[in-house]
Amino acid sequence: xxxxxxxxxFLASDAAKGWRELSVFEAGAQAERACAAVxxxxxxxxxxxxxxxxxxxALALTPLDTVSVVILGQDPYxxxxxxxxxxFSYVGPPPLPRSLVNIGxxxxxxxxxxxxxxxxxxxxxxxxxxLLNTALTVREGAAKAGSHLLLGWGAVTxxxxxxxxxxxxxxxxxxxxxxxxxxxxxxxxTRHLVLASPHPSPLSAxxxxxxxxxxxxxxxxxxxxxxxxxxx
Numbered sequence: 001x002x003x004x005x006x007x008x009x010f011l012a013s014d015a016a017k018g019w020r021e022l023s024v025f026e027a028g029a030q031a032e033r034a035c036a037a038v039x040x041x042x043x044x045x046x047x048x049x050x051x052x053x054x055x056x057x058a059l060a061l062t063p064l065d066t067v068s069v070v071i072l073g074q075d076p077y078x079x080x081x082x083x084x085x086x087x088f089s090y091v092g093p094p095p096l097p098r099s100l101v102n103i104g105x106x107x108x109x110x111x112x113x114x115x116x117x118x119x120x121x122x123x124x125x126x127x128x129x130x131l132l133n134t135a136l137t138v139r140e141g142a143a144k145a146g147s148h149l150l151l152g153w154g155a156v157t158x159x160x161x162x163x164x165x166x167x168x169x170x171x172x173x174x175x176x177x178x179x180x181x182x183x184x185x186x187x188x189x190t191r192h193l194v195l196a197s198p199h200p201s202p203l204s205a206x207x208x209x210x211x212x213x214x215x216x217x218x219x220x221x222x223x224x225x226x227x228x229x230x231x232x
Contacts, residue, residue: 001052001053002035002038002039002042002052003034003035003036003038003039003042003048003052003055003137004032004035004036004039005052006035006052006053006055006056007025007031007032007035007055007056009053010056010059010060011025013060015059015060015061015063016059016060016063017063017064017065018063018064018065018163018167019059019063019064019160019163022159022160022163023159024155024156024159024160030152030155030156030159031156033152034136034151034152034153034155034156035055037151037152038055038137038148038151041139041148041151046139046140047080047139047140047141048137048138048139048140048148049076049077049078049080049082049083049137049138049139049140050076050083050084050085050137054083054084054085055085055136055137056085056136057084057085057086058085058086058087058125058130058131058132058133059130059160061086061122061125061126062125062126062128062129062130062131064163064164064167064168065167065168066128067128067130067164067168067171068127068128068129068168068170068171068172068222068227068228068230069128069129069130069171069172069173069174069218069222069230070129070130070132070161070164070171070172070173070174071087071088071124071129071130071131071132071174071176072087072132072133072134072161072173072174072175072176072180072183073087073088073131073132073133073134073176073177073179073180073199074133074134074135074145074146074149074176074177074178074179074180074199075133075134075135075136075137075138075145075146075147075148075149075179076133076135076136076137076138077090077097077099077138078138078139078140078141078142078144078145078147079097079140080140080141082097083138084120085136086121086122086125086131087131087132087133088100088103088121088131088200089119089120089121089122089125089131090119090120091118091119091120092119094117096119097119098201098202099199099200099201099202099205100119100200102200102201102202102205102209102210103200105210106200106209106210106211106212106213106214106215107215107232109210109211110213110214110215110216111215111216111232113232123231124230124232127228127230127231128228128230129230130160130164132157132160132161133157134149134153134154134157134179134180134182134183135148135149135151135153135154135157135179136148136153136156136157137151137153146179149179157183158183158186161173161183161186161187162186165186165187165188165191165192166188168192169191169225170191170192170193170221170222170225170227171191171192171193172192172193172194172195172217172218172221172222173187173192173193173194173195174195174196174214174218175194175195175196175197176197176198176199176200176209177198177199177201177204178199180196180199181196184196193217193218193221195212195214195217195218197209197212197214215230215232218230219232
């Protein structure tokens with residue numbers, strides 16, 4: 001399977017309801033062009049993460065009509081074997097990715113909670129937390145972070161964020177890092193809550209990510225709106 005085949009399979013699935021109505025997913029539109037660029041990368045010999053069948057996992061696990069929280073990161077983990085299509089999520093043996101370790105530290109401090117040893121964030125996604133990156137793919141390897149930010153995914157994720165802002169009510173948008181912060185203008189802040197901070201990467205976590213308390217703030221907001229809290 002390649003990216004274009006994965007896109008076609010996703011759009012044909014029940015989980016794509018809501019998302020496939022966006023113009024970026026029409027035949028020949030931005031998502032298809034981004035996938036063509038990804039497939040060209042693979043054909044040129046580059047290893048691309050995540051695996052094709054996981055590229056649209058965030059959208060498949062969290063349909064548009066279920067979204068109550070968006071966690072927006074930069075792009076998938078470039079470390080071989082780490083990316084699984086959900087922003088910041090990891091399924092595999094220790095050690096966990098360092099950004100995810102820092103998320104766990106902030107979660108423990110924020111909610112005085114015991115953080116699970118594993119890194120699979122699928123339970124969050126199934127509760128309506130859209131775990132989205134600004135680019136859905138990346139080249140695997142050292143120093144490859146950000147390698148697909150200009151590959152065409154920007155228009156796709158812009159449309160996704162704008163659709164959530166337009167179609168959903170009282171969503172919490174958690175923006176981590178500069179590429180995520182650049183999307184803030186797509187969000188109607190008269191209707192939604194935006195929580196913005198530096199990325200949880202070890203390079204920036206101590207510049208304001210630690211102590212930002214996004215998890216408790218999210219649940220306070222959702223409770224105030226009469227919505228279900230997230231079981232972090």
